[in-house]
Amino acid sequence: MASEGGITTDALVREFKGGIRAVDGIDLRVEPGEIYGFLGPNGAGKSTTVLMLTTLLPPTSGRATVAGHDVARDGPKVRASIGAALQDVALDPLLTGREHLRLQAALQGLARDERPRRSAALLDRVGLAEAADRKVGGYSGGMKRRLDLALALIHGPRILFLDEPTTGLDVQSRTALWDEVRRLARDEGVTVFLTTQYLEEADVLADHVGIIDGGRIVAEGTPAALKAEIGDARIEVMPADAADAGLVARTLERFGAPCNGTPGSVSVRLPESDGALTDVVRALDTEGVAVSDFQVHTPTLDDVFLTKTGRSLEGAGTERGTEPAPA
Amino acid sequence: MNSKLGTQVAHLAGRSVMRTLRQPAALIFPLAFPMILLAVNAAGLDSAASIPGFPADSYLDFALAVPFMQGALFSAMNAGQDIARDIETGFLSRLSLTPVRGIALLTGQLAGAVAVGAAQAVVYLLVGLIAGVTVQAGIAGALLILVFAMLFCLGFGSLGAFMALRTGSGEAVQGLFPLLFVLLFLSSAFLPRDLIEADWFRTIAGANPVSYLIEAVRSLIVSGWDPETLALGMAITLGIIALALGAASLALQTRLERT
Numbered sequence: 294m295a296s297e298g299g300i301t302t303d304a305l306v307r308e309f310k311g312g313i314r315a316v317d318g319i320d321l322r323v324e325p326g327e328i329y330g331f332l333g334p335n336g337a338g339k340s341t342t343v344l345m346l347t348t349l350l351p352p353t354s355g356r357a358t359v360a361g362h363d364v365a366r367d368g369p370k371v372r373a374s375i376g377a378a379l380q381d382v383a384l385d386p387l388l389t390g391r392e393h394l395r396l397q398a399a400l401q402g403l404a405r406d407e408r409p410r411r412s413a414a415l416l417d418r419v420g421l422a423e424a425a426d427r428k429v430g431g432y433s434g435g436m437k438r439r440l441d442l443a444l445a446l447i448h449g450p451r452i453l454f455l456d457e458p459t460t461g462l463d464v465q466s467r468t469a470l471w472d473e474v475r476r477l478a479r480d481e482g483v484t485v486f487l488t489t490q491y492l493e494e495a496d497v498l499a500d501h502v503g504i505i506d507g508g509r510i511v512a513e514g515t516p517a518a519l520k521a522e523i524g525d526a527r528i529e530v531m532p533a534d535a536a537d538a539g540l541v542a543r544t545l546e547r548f549g550a551p552c553n554g555t556p557g558s559v560s561v562r563l564p565e566s567d568g569a570l571t572d573v574v575r576a577l578d579t580e581g582v583a584v585s586d587f588q589v590h591t592p593t594l595d596d597v598f599l600t601k602t603g604r605s606l607e608g609a610g611t612e613r614g615t616e617p618a619p620a
Numbered sequence: 621m622n623s624k625l626g627t628q629v630a631h632l633a634g635r636s637v638m639r640t641l642r643q644p645a646a647l648i649f650p651l652a653f654p655m656i657l658l659a660v661n662a663a664g665l666d667s668a669a670s671i672p673g674f675p676a677d678s679y680l681d682f683a684l685a686v687p688f689m690q691g692a693l694f695s696a697m698n699a700g701q702d703i704a705r706d707i708e709t710g711f712l713s714r715l716s717l718t719p720v721r722g723i724a725l726l727t728g729q730l731a732g733a734v735a736v737g738a739a740q741a742v743v744y745l746l747v748g749l750i751a752g753v754t755v756q757a758g759i760a761g762a763l764l765i766l767v768f769a770m771l772f773c774l775g776f777g778s779l780g781a782f783m784a785l786r787t788g789s790g791e792a793v794q795g796l797f798p799l800l801f802v803l804l805f806l807s808s809a810f811l812p813r814d815l816i817e818a819d820w821f822r823t824i825a826g827a828n829p830v831s832y833l834i835e836a837v838r839s840l841i842v843s844g845w846d847p848e849t850l851a852l853g854m855a856i857t858l859g860i861i862a863l864a865l866g867a868a869s870l871a872l873q874t875r876l877e878r879t
Binding site: 428 | 635877
């Protein structure tokens, strides 16, 4: 039995029409109060996993528990414990923001006098107090996403599912949503299961990251551990005079192993980047080499994805298309 | 119905009514179209009232029953399209994530359609009365007409809901509209069945349940209390409701895959 605020899956599978396995035996463990980033390209199986964990789609096989309840057997108990903002911002353009919240509050079973208070508090928290009585059809994409989040929180869930919550948002709206997600986890102890195809989002927000591709988990861990697993920082130096390339190479080899880089440049992997960079710069200066470009590449989650799958995450989804329709 | 279910139904019905009130087209067409058709027919076909055996003194009296049926057809469209839109936008999934019961989702939507249908029916009746129609069955008869109108809305609204839940498509629901209108025109809406000359038309009108629904309402307007016609109309109405609501409930169960 999983802990009450967490999520576990064991060999979870969802098969669609034609035998396509959108989710192909995934094992996950999300601890209470953490932000779990579920990262993968379009069509990797992220949304199908979320639909199963939120009880909207029965698993084909395997098992999953959310808040200690089995998603296949205890759907109502799972739903009472979770809030979810799914991939499509499902709002009624003819209703106002406040009407959405009050409807959701009533359907969630909040007491009559609690509904307006809770609605107003959430509208204020997501910055929609002024727009609360305008029809949602006139909201911007960012406002809709924020209302979507408020709706998911109306009943004070212990676990929050956010399926690609920042897709299509501008930088400002995205940052505001990240801040709110962080606050929920930090101040209210809400467990957040967040799917994303943005590397930065997973890197910045998540305590743990699971990388999914082709319905399978290809890597899992903290962002730092995942990046450390695949290697060290790499420096790349472009001499101002191409004739100095040999001298630069000999100088850099004192600090790390040579590796491939941009043509015309010299690259090495640094076993430890702390302090070494200063030494590298000093050494190049001592040798009297003029440098036109100096870059430090630290490993990214994309490098992790590349190492595990042989493809870059950026644009990887276009090879697979979108997830199939349910059987 | 327990209080929790009642709350769910009331809120969903309120949303349905609110949606309709905020879409002028959803209000104006069901009100204007049947009234315009009634005015055109009453003016153009009034001489039909002089045909021997015609059951009413004026064609207006005879035809006033038809708008109540037309209003129900609009209810089918509105209920169906609202549900289809909720499926297409994912709003149904949002509702599915709440503790709301499936039956509340359906009855809430339909209750809204029936409420709007009742308001339309009051307008049809008032327009008829202002134009000089006398309801032979009196005030109680007029109230029964409103009950019939609401039941028609429930039955045909359920049909629209079934179509929406089965297909998940607003276009499919729209496709239902011409079919229902053909049913209306192939009924005794515009002439009494025994005065329809073409055999094939009379046979189809006799087999068409819509004829009996219209005849039940019409009997209250033109001839007073006719227990046999009313009982037949009510039985068929309740049969349509049972079939359509049952089919819509099954389609909802299939649509909501939630565990």
